[in-house]
Amino acid sequence: MIKCFLSLGLWAILLGIAAGADPRPNVLFIVSDDLNNMLGCYGDPLAKTPNLDRLAARGVLFDKAYCTFPLCGPSRNSMLTGLYPNSTGILANAQIFRQTIPSHQSLPQAFRNAGYFAARIGKLYHYNVPKSVGTNGHDDPGSWELELNPAGVDRLQEESEIFSLLPGQFGGTLSWYASPKPDVEHTDGLMAEDASWVLERCAKRKDRPFFLAVGFFRPHTPYVAPRGYFDLYPEKEMPVVEGVKEDQEDIPPPGLGSYKREQDKLTDDLRRQARQAYLASISFMDAQVGRVIETLDRLGLSDNTIIVFTSDHGYHMGEHGLWQKMSLFEESSRVPLLIVAPGLSSKGAVARSPVSHIDLYPTLAELCSVPAPENLQGQSLVPLLKDPSAAGRGWALTQVMRGGGRLRASVTTNVGADGRRFFGYTLRTPRWRYTEWDEGNAGRELYDHESDPRELTNLASRPEHAATVAQLSEQVRAAAKGTFPPSGESPAIQPGLWAPNLTEP
Ligand SMILES: [Ca+2]
Secondary structure (H helix, E strand, O other): HHHOOOOOHHHHHHHHHHHHOOOOOOEEEEEEOOOOOOOHHHOOOOOOOHHHHHHHOOEEEEEOOOOOOOOOHHHHHHHHHHOOOOHHHHOOOOOOOHOOOOHHHHHHHHOOOOOOOOEEEEOOOOOOOOOOOOOOOOOOHHHHHEEOOOOOOOHOOOOHHHHOOOOOOOOOOEEEEEEEEOOOOHHHHHHHHHHHHHHHHHHOOOOEEEEEEEEEEEEEEEOEEHHHHHHOOOOHHOOOOOOHHHHHHOOOOOHHOOOHHHHHHOOOHHHHHHHHHHHHHHHHHHHHHHHEEEEEEEEOOOOHHEEEEEEEEOOEEEEOOOEEEEOOOOOHHHHHHEEEOOOOOOEEEEEEEEHHHHHOOOOOHHHHHOOOOOOOOOOOOOOHEEEEEEEOOEEEEEEEEEEEOOOOOOOOOOOOOOOOOEEEEEEEOOEEEEEEEHHHOOOOOEEOOOOOOOOOOHHHHHHOHHHHHHHHHHHHHHHHHOOOOOOOOOOOOOOOOOOOOOOOO
16 A cells, blocks of 8 residues: 555665665766866857767756866865865865865765775876876875776877977876877776776675766866867867957956966967867767766666766866966856756756855765765755755855965966965856955956856946945955864964965975
């Protein structure tokens, strides 16, 4: 009789418990490296990303998702600890949160401690690309039971063929190569194979759910991908950003502080080639994601596996005259975020409230009933997964550092003659982006996304927007204050709101 009132899913769980199976859902956590929102499912007119488009159609696409810091190391440590960079103390690459907050439980570690099988393939924490490909990089061994670090022809054979703006340097510099080798010989292709290998073994363990993290390296520089993907994007059809000089006139200097001198070498032909190679690398990565999802489906795991797809931060392709990351503009701070939570939300839904990487840890912990640390700083996205029109927190905060010194990340340039370090914070609300540099002393920016989605006109000094600036200034400062740990919690971090004052790990 009771049967009439129980859903099929609940019956499956009850039967599963009877058979010794663990009913908690699996997690497939996929992170692409240096990927912006140039994807078909985000409306890009050129990108060919059929696999990610299909994935978006299976779950919820977060239209306004943002990183906490547009640089690999700070962003990944933040995402995987559920804490803002001001609380992890990680504001540069080549560091890991164990150096600053060693007892904190990372996201995969929480799953591991709750009985999940936690595995990593490729880049989850920071990794020098391409030099650390094939190694553990700056990994956290406590997060995983299994780590796999394949290296393909892109790392082992082809580096001498790569074109670079700074010959011989690939990791931080615009560089690319159309490879004659097939997908399966490249690092990301090998990672898709490894993921299938792990999934096949996990499928046989009904008693133990898995948290499988796959960190693809593309489209990070060098943009190396099999030649066929370059052919999808004829060079002469690649657009070049126009009107940069006029656009830059109202941008305060720190807003352009991520520009690198070697980019002076970019001709329009090189700009087209860079875009072609970046898009080719995206399509190559998309194909590898497709292979992993196909395996998940083939093994019958999809109905009980939560899939997350995101990137560590966005990326410029010449907008505002900028390339790569480390700016606070939309292109650099925005990330793709797709979440498929079987049975929870309508397929192909779009959530438009601003959300953050900081929200992933509490979301996955809630979805899988995994105990999480009490000091997590994000919101659970479960209400938005259930109802994509829900308001959520209503904003996302991204910060970046400017200025000199040893902590200076490889991609920043000095602004400010004294070399003093300072922060910029930007708040994204449903309508506005508002940015303050060094407490406003080094500039403010206000962009209206209703009329100016490319953030071309800085409205911060216009009298008619004074009230909006005042209100957003108060809001961004309150949000920034909320990124620090409660006082006295962590002796490794001595925070200052507008300038980092911390002990280098
Ligand atoms: Ca402008």
